[in-house]
Amino acid sequence: MATQFRVILLLLTIFYCNDSYGQLKHWDHIKKQTTATDPTVASLLSHNFAPVGHYSGKLNYGFDFFKYGLNDKLSVPIRLEYNSLGNKVSDISSNTGLGWNLTGASGTVTRQICDVSDFDKKISSYGEPDLFEPGAVDYYSKLGWLQLADITGVQTCEVDAAPDVFSVNAPGLSTKFYITKNLEAVELNGQKNKIELLVEKRNLNISFTIVSGSQSTAIYYPDAKNLYKLVVTTPQGVKYTFDAYDVVLSHNLASEQFYSFPEAMITLFLTGMEDLNSRKIITYEYDQSTIGEYSTTHQEYFLPPGYYNNGAVSPFPLQSNDVRNRYKKYLRIKNIHASESEISFLYNHNREDIVDDKALTGIVLKDINQNVIKNYRLDYGYFTAPNCSSAPECKKLKLNAINNVALSGNKEIVEARYEYFEDLRMPVKSSKEKDYFGYFNGNGATTGKPAINFYPSLGTNALLPFTLQNLTPTVTLTGENAAPNDAYTKQGLLKTVHFDTGGGIDIEYEANVFRFNNENVKGGGSRVKYQIQRDNVGVPTKISYYYETEIGSNISTGNVGYVPVHAYPIYNYSDFSYNSIYNNTIVSEHNLFPTDNFVGYKKVHEVVNTLSTGGKTTYQFTSSDEYPDLILNRSQQYQYLSTTIFNAALTTYSNYPFMISDEKAELRGRLLKKETRDNNNQLKTQEISQYTLVESVLNSIPVKMGYYSDSGSGGSCMPANETFYMVDQKYASRRFELTADSTKSYFNSNVVVARNAYQYRTNDELLKQKITYNSKSLPITYTYYYPDELSYSNTEAESARQSLVANYIWGVPLKYQRSYLGSTESNETLFKNWSGGRILPSVILNQIGGYEKVELLNYSDHSNVLWTRVNDVKNDVFLWSYNGNSLIGKIENADFNTVSSILGGSATIQNFENVSNPAESSIVSFIDPLRSSSALRSLITTYVYKPLVGITRGIDARGQSKFYEYDLFNRLDNIKDNNQSIMNQFAYHVVSTNPFAGVIYARLELDGGAYFGDSYNNYFNQDLYIRFYMDASCTIPYVLQSPIQLILHETVTNTGNYDIQDPVNPNTTITINAGVSSYFCGVKKVMEYNWIDYDYYFGLQYQNITRTYSLNPNGTAVQIVQ
Template identity: 20%
Template sequence: MYKLILKNSVKTLFLLFFLFISATGTAQSDDSKFLPNIVPPSPTAGELGKFGNVPVGLFTGAANISVPLITFKTKDLESPISLFYGSNGIKVDEVASNVGLGWNMNFGGVITRTVRDKNDETQTTVYPPDDLSNATDEQKVQFYKAAGQDNADTESDIYSFNFNGNSGKFIYDKNGVPVLVNNQKIKIERTGINNADFILTATNGVKYYFTEKETTTFRSSGAGHSIPVGSVTAWYLSKMTHPNGSEIYLTYENYTMNYVASNSQSLIMSYPPIQEDCWKVVYAKAPTLSGIISQNMTVIGKRINKIFSKNMTDGYVTFSYYSQGIYDEVIGDNKIENITLYNKENIEIEKIKFDYLKTANQRVFLQNITFLDPSKKYTFEYINQTEFPQRLSYSQDHWGYFNGKNNINLVPKNITGYNLDLNNIDYNGADKEPDKNYAKIGLLNNIIYPTKGYTEFDYESNTYWGEKTTYPTKTILNLERSPEDHNPTGSTYTITSPINQRIEFLGRVNYVSNQAPQYDENGNLIPDPSNTGHFSAAMQISSTDAPGVFLPFYELTQFGVPYPHQSSFTFINSTESQIVDNVFYFDAEAGKSYTLVLYKNGIRAAARVDVSYYATAPVTVNTNIETGGVRIKSTKDFATEGAVPVYKRYYYANKEDINHSSGDNGKTPLYLDIATQRKTCSSSDGMVLCLYTTLYDLVVSSSSMISLFDTGSSNCFYKYVTVSEGGDFFENGGEMKEFTVDRDGAGQIVLGDTEIKSAPLTNFGWDNGLERKSQIFQKKKPGSEFVIVAENENKYKLDLSYNKEITAYSVRKNYEEPCPLSQSVQNFSIVEYKTKGYWFYLESSIAKKYDLKGLNPIETTTTYQYNNPVHIQLTSQSTESSLQETLQTIYYYPQDASLVSEPFVNDMITANRIDTPLRTETFKGGVKLSEQKTQYAKDDTTANLLLPKFIYAAKFPNSLSTGNGLKRKITYDKYDEMGNILQYTPEAGLPVSVIWGYNKTQPIAKIENTVYDNIPVGTITNLQTLSDADKDNCLGESCSEQRLRNELNVLRNSLLGSFVTTYTYNPLVGVTSVTDLKGMTSYYEYDTVGRLKFVKDNELNVLQKYCYNYKGQQTDCSDNTSTTVILYKSIARSGLFTKNNCAVGGTGTSINYTQEIGAVNSDISQADADNKGLIKFNADGQAFANDTANCTFWNVAKSQIIMRNNCVAGGTPDSASYTVPAGRYFSNLSQADADAQAQAEINTNGQAYANANAKCTFWN
């Protein structure tokens, strides 16, 4: 921004906005802090925006990018709208939000619900005995059987909320009481028809109403259609209400979105492969890959369309969307096109346009957001965004991120478990290994800011430290017997196995004709008559330790089960038309050598075996292992194109070993489960007996049975993260942070033999992600040790005064019991897990600062106490330095026992206004320094609102005679129905009254030394009516704003002895005029996008002009449009001028001439005013010199011969010449006067000079 200052005297112009100056001009003490802040701040130049320094969530490595858009405000409330981007990778099946992939828009608030088991309100909730572990067997069985009913709900849903800086989770106990997971004193109420809505009251008493409901319905298809299951999954904020009466409303439009949320697939086979069915019939199910099963989702949702208040002066915000089919990824997923802020006259104050890119793969990326000022624009660039695959692509890793693999199925390969090698089964399993080069595709890698600065992001794979085994390339040994080889004892080969391994064999035996192939007239091969088919080949193997003892080979069945071939493996012959591959293997032991013998017989028979094995041992090392998702590797902030960047490199490791990942990998994917069925066996006569058999199937799922995001949104957490500043090697120092990694854990099995892998976890990890330590350090030179500059250590306390547990049971019916018994529950698996409620807080923080050598620390310990679990607010904060100096502040709240007698504390508690300290005390070394107390009232003077009435304070020790040593500092005498202060009286001061206008949202007059009730009601009403009608910003008598100013001046003139300051506004933009105590008005004008443009004085002279441009852009101040007359004043000048009208012989003197500011005015530009001022300055300065300066005349040289006249008798006198040089004398009158002065010197001094210097001559 370029600001043109036109007058030096404006430096104190804005002071009145920030200080309440008393009418007498007396300087105020710090008691001014008790005065209400009801006067508007000075208008400021438009915010051009910042660039760079994007925070990184170090615990997970995700960039946390926030872009503020618009904040809708009332007098007491606000609803900010912003964009947020934070990602460790874009999942393939992810549906873009209404602002594009990876982005979310924050506005208002929402409560979301995760339905566990069945939704709470529509099912029969089954609760166990209070102490299940000590219950009787009969009580347990009754609970187990009840829990196993299809319509039973044994798990409480969990609700998450996020609104206006408040976020958390809660759950309902069996009594219907909400329990917060992290202890917060947010009041939660159910309301509406059937208690279907929510009211949440924050600790400042603001109520938030969540009544707009979104319903989600799931249904699977592909293996028959499941029964649709639908629940309310979100409640959107529809209203917020301040205790003073301000309200903000949010309205929504309905939309429906139908799409496939995900696809699944399974592989099923009997396990064990061969089982006994009824009556000893064999049960064997070959591996069967299912078709694709689609999880269909229908969302009957809510889309924000307007934010407004009940006061039209606040304006309103609208949201518009692109038409269906333009940028939606799925039907109904319309993207936001515009967000617009209007004033009450429906004039756009701000408008934000969203532009997107929709790729050929139907993925939508946010490209630009452009504000009403078109130069204020954000541009977003992504990594190879056009290569990001379409939704539901099979190219996914275990975590759902893109891995670039050309999979044709979803069930993964390379799965182990249940002593079954599924790799033995050919089902074209999916490669689900992560690939960092593909996982980062589609991620944001560049933000270009309105300043034209930009930030670049580089990513790398998440890693953890572990053992990694690298196998060598397998050796392929070719064993061959030719048709001419007739050795009956076989051919022998020896191999040595360095490890336990499976040695694989691929063998063939076939007839080799010695004549050219013959074909019939149809092109068919004519069999060689010499090929009788009487040939064969076989393989034997024995250990060199026990020659002659032949070991078994194995061949895999269609179930993947090994089938043994004892002593030898005999090949199946190939024919002339079909080659047969004989695939078998042998399990070798480490360190043993084996003898292989290949036999073959038959005329013209040839045999070949390819032996594949590891001839050398694999290498196992501890190293960084890649896992799912990516993290920020580095950021570069550029001020402009080509500028030297601010570079940060992130190492997710301890600074002492930056190549050793500190990552905690979390859960390993699990895809296997056992499905059990009990089958009733029929008798031979057809009668059904209570006989059954139990059969088992192995189910391989396409998705992990356990959540890979078990504790939060990232699968990988980092205990240590070290940031290098300025380069990769800590060129400008660095910082290291240490976090707590504490994951949630599995529940407890209470029935059955195995856990339910999909059961929710118990949230043990209350401190997961908390920062424990940080260090700032320097590196003096490459290769040198780190020098600690500063460090900090945090300690947290888990306060057991709030210790909640809600127990839930995940129930799975493993099979239908064919012969149910009253006490039989063996067909169930039940896992008990808990949702725990915690109260934890920062207990202390120890900060140390070191000298340049990393020595001599100065330590400061800050201790925090939360001594009242009723309100859980900070009650004491103390700081102790290494100098043994302790400073302490103690806070008292409405729910503290010491304030029980204070007026209206119960009203504050009822309204949940519990977070504001009513009394504060400070101490130093245990000695009290000060105290402040606020007393509330709720009566006629406060318009029956609960508002501050008195503030008392004092410094200690003092000589006050009152019991508590406090003195009243201010009285809030009167409020209106909106909670605006109408009158207050400072300590020993004059009453100050305030008139509120613009629908009672802005102060339009501050009147000192006048009681509010003494101001005529008609005067107040007239001023408020005029302000409500103000819809322009001009000075003509017909202008609504000028009419308001005129009436404000009438008010000023009518209140003799009062000191009045008045204000006018352009609501939602800023103050437009301020008339001070002396009646002098300053005017403020704004450009079309709401930025300050002109500051003018009382005479409309431009004092300041603001011109806006970004760095590197040419300054443009050509826009002089104004709602008032623009007068530019010439600058002040001063200089010497020489008189130039002297008579001949005279020399003019110089004199200083000063031209004041504004000698010349211009309505064109400042430059024009200055140029004209310079012309006038030169003309007036010369005339001033000619008129007032002097002419100086210097004498010409004069000489005269003078005879000596004092010789004694007889002497003859000589003569001497007396000379007055030129320039000895001057005159400001004339040349003649200067010469006369020279002649006067001759007349005065000439004779004496001759008498002294001429000679007397004497002759004889």
């Protein structure tokens, strides 16, 4: 199995916004609250930070389960993808395992907090030292962007300085926006999606419990605004609805006895997708539960006082801060519903690394009749840190294998089995052993404070957590080793993939290296060094990757979004120079990482070596070297701000707050050139792409940034007799448009060239013109016309065109023209308004290479075409069934009216289309009257299906049949002719069936706690379960594939000085259905301890009764053949 790298450009999140899953800005005080998305959403966002492929050195590996959907617009693959960039120390496994992310199964809207949350209500404030940085007063909660501000709040800087940025990700959709004070969405990337909001005051019971010593006060703000629903409609006519959400209770645990507990809504989830043309819908259903407290990040703050002055560094206190979250409403995807299918997601593994959470153990695809089509089971283990006693702190969920479960017959295929690097050790989640990017480095650190080097000439990058070789630091603040360590960084990363066919992939990694100040610097996680792909007989292909300017040059082409921040300078107030340093070090696992802060490479060489041949492919990409951040305009000049350091400080590349970056991620990683060479280094192909940079400033937002002198009051945003600084903060959007591409193919001395040029509409990203140059360099021009550019004299077509625009379906061209050597031809589609609000094609006119007119004269209620006419002559009729999902008959050279009259009318045809699972005989008998009718002289073809699997019988125009048979995994097995003789037989080379298949183990287990009755009868009751496993040691849960019966045995032992006969149930027969991994036997009395006062003179008599339950006499796990 050959696995290739590919580059996927993702819309990433915006610089200097505080991601809602645990990143902090440098001015955040220890009391500042940080809320977190759930681990699964956070893991997916982290995976989406960097594109897959050569540019990021990220492995392109994933497991494809299947696709679901209804048409081209609503067709989504369910895929498990792996993030090979590395696992940070504090990373928490998603519900599919560390590094793994399930895509296509849902969609989310997440919020990046810029300054403070848009929805915050002001609580109270506290003073900070009078420092030269924005915001000398911090708050438990400031007044959010969407809350009503008064003049007092503005004067004291208690208002939000910047709106939050919302990121929308769903199948076929990726965009970002912010919300204006008028509650309007402003999109940041020029996609022209229609965004509708529901922002309102609702009783979410947002509360803050402020604890100081023994005092506790709860403050409720049920009237705070929040975003409860989002509807996004794309110009292509797909409508996405997000109106399910998480609610989390987040709190900080500090070394100070002062902390708070805010409740907040975190993530919106996709609940529906609709095709506005056909009105077909996919819906998403979630399982609502709560999970226990878990730590999202453990941070160390080095707070003032403490600054560097005249060569001396004063001591500063160390404050510990542990951000924890408990979900009051935690959503997991449960079911996806479409008209033809349902996908169920099963959670039957109790996680040991998160209290009360479960791992995804099964994905089941069913047809409309609830028949199982595909059944996948996921096996897990754990990465475990040594010498650690707390399971949640010590363990991280690990995906071991993905198994394809047969529909019957007690068989499983291990389609993929995984091994990881675990040769050294894994860290505990709160470990301080990490590099300056937050990855594990095994340095033995206990405080997490890195050494800091001060290089004044580097401006806003003056304080670095690593040492430069070509520059001498002015001073070094002592700390622990934060350098990356390749061997430790790759611990827990995917090492080997074993396929069911016998092949596999072996992967080796190395540390990322980027260029900084004209030298190589190691850091930023791992990149793929090479992979060895093995086919099903073990023949290897080694693919190596080199990230230097040239192989062997040792000059990295890597660049990074920005260097992680661990300290900030405080300037001299008299001349604003670097004579002072304020070490406000924040050592955080995520450490202010903007979401595009990964290492990307401008040039990558891929070398392929097989047993007989090889070759090299070189890739060149755009990078932030060519497209640096924008510098924001300043509306008022502060008297000292003309100096170089402040010009640098006010760029978005700086580490200063409130500076919102452009779409840097959109500008990084675009493929510029790709060259392939053979093993003799002869050039074979060359591909070149050219782009135009499109820039736009969407909004200008005035922001007050106050600066103070030593004599300032320190508690006011604008102290008396002091000037302050104004910044026009701009949301700047920059994106690339592909303007030209070309491919050269070299064959000996001949070169074949193919070239294209592209032009786009002015106000959006829609392609307007494509020019293709043939081998003689003569241009062929294609011009595209969209619904909002056309008009028709035909009333029916014009009405439908207007409906397309009104329903926001204007992003698909209705017409295109082809021009060549002075001749122009066209292809055009006319639409019509049909019943039920559907807007569907009625006529297709094609004049390119000839003339063809196709009329679509009738549709079913399921938007399936029933009748077509070609060139006013040839009529064809199409019949459907299986709830409108499958074609069962094609009648050529017949009109719909004639066919309808033979079959009993259009209502009869529609009713048969609505049948969800017609029998083969029903389909044949329904169409047979057409074959025998003398009114038709038609070619008739009949089709019978196994829904969601494939055709099972086809009957051609001669009445001859072909039969298709499928195995227990719904793979094509045999094709037979009309006489049931085998024409083709298919064999599947599978070498790894599940070693646990066939024999499973059942064991009794107790859950629950004590129950105390009245003073005379104290009972110890427990919940009794029968649980099923794949191994004798009972560590791998098993889902029953067929019903079973077990006998539960009960015995009683009486002890004490009073003995009575207690009733028992020695043998109880229990029937357990398929599809479960456990069975609840009810609350059972395990022990009874009775005080019985029968005789006043003899004192209290007592009875001790113990019950024992078993599935067989010796109480061990029972072996069962499934």
